[in-house]
Amino acid sequence: MKPVTVASIDPSSADGAAVAHYGDPAREQKILDTGAGLVDRSHRDVLAVPGADRLTWLHSLTTQHLTGLDPMSGSELLVLSPHGHVEHHAMLVDDGTATWLDLEPGAGAGLLTFLSRMIFMMRVEPADVTADRAVLSIVGPHTDEALRALGVTLAAPDVVPVPPAKFATGVVPPRPTARYAAAALPAFDGLVRRVEGGADLIVPRSAVPDLVAAAQLPLAGIWAYEALRVAARRPRFGFETDHKTLPAEVGWTAHAVHLEKGCYRGQETISRVHHLGRPPRKLVLLHLDGIATDELPAPHTEVVRDGRAVGFVGTAARHYELGQIALAVVRQNVNEDGGQLLVGPSTAAIDPL
Incomplete structure (x- = not known):
């Protein structure tokens, strides 16, 4: 089957050269x-x-x-x-x-x-x-x-x-x-x-x-x-990361970090964050209501609570069963102290699993 060219993939994005879909x-x-x-x-x-x-x-x-x-x-x-x-x-x-x-x-x-x-x-x-x-x-x-x-x-x-x-x-x-x-x-x-x-x-x-x-x-x-x-909540560099991302914030400690290997650049921070047990931010899966708009939020759109930015969206997608979903990096206390989340005009809820 021949690939379908989809104009909505921004040519300047990281996936601009990829095939969006093959028809369905x-x-x-x-x-x-x-x-x-x-x-x-x-x-x-x-x-x-x-x-x-x-x-x-x-x-x-x-x-x-x-x-x-x-x-x-x-x-x-x-x-x-x-x-x-x-x-x-x-x-x-x-x-x-x-x-x-x-x-x-x-x-x-x-x-x-x-x-x-x-x-x-x-x-x-x-x-x-x-x-x-x-x-x-x-x-x-x-x-x-x-x-x-x-x-x-x-x-x-x-x-x-x-x-x-x-x-x-x-x-x-x-x-x-x-x-x-x-x-x-x-x-x-x-x-x-x-x-x-x-x-x-x-x-x-x-x-x-x-x-x-x-x-x-x-x-x-x-x-x-x-x-x-x-x-599946798998982070992607450049999407669910920014200039201050720590590995523990997006779950990379499990797959990409050896906690007993020392003497590499940044090792002291890795050790300190792990032993404190609570990185400043966390990766979450958001469900978007899709009522105000059918358009997916762009990468690094702010996640807002009570008028203040508490994080950013990495990747948003339309899932064939879950509907509009997105990975976001938010402050550690988000969802612990209440407040409605907004991503652009859409209401967002953190998946509890």
Whole structure:
């Protein structure tokens, strides 16, 4: 099926180059929610980091524990400012000779600049390979069946539970806090990484048509993918983040931060916030009434209570069952001390789950 060009996707947005839908966004959401579908996310940036020192080097610069990362496995990481604010988020997979990082569209250049400045005497050669490599995602509860059709069997994601505040030393094992099984795709010269809710494939752009044909999965657009991401409360860098976001505010502590690994930029803030047990803000799922307007709020629209801004909307979407929903980052005490929430002209309610 040919993609439908949808003018309402702002060409200047991060998803401006993505396919919005293939004719029926609600049906595509249901496919991803109840079966399995293939989403073209080839607008994401991809960096490659070959070199013998790549894992110890990335371990020293980021929030993740990577020295014990096995070949053909993946994880995710953050790069923080000196004050602990999130500057970069990346998914990664290592094939035994190179570490592949995929991140938000347009974010690759900034991360590459930072990494290039930190090479010193390390044996690493980071490079932007976005022009050559594409990211596609299999999404849905039938992901494992879809992978078997490609000749791959992968274990489910393995995530270490987040310890309570003031935990004892040694509670967090010396390994990536989120470990994603991976495998080679020799027929397509690519890699596949099993993640929560699906699997990500990194392949040469020239191999995409063959991969789509071999997968034999229905195609779904970015609207469907984003609606399910919002419903699952999964944050996205640049959408549910701003210049002062702390990892704990959006739930990245569980997947991208190793709480016993020290000596990286921003580590002191990570430790302090975790042991206090209450970050300044929190990620919530909003239900929008959709009465005053049928238009979804734009990213970073203010969430207002009693005439004052108490947060901002990250991503809003039309869910095929839940209606208008949005992820928002709001003050920690919102919903604890009452007051009606407004997002533009729409009344909003925080999902209690």
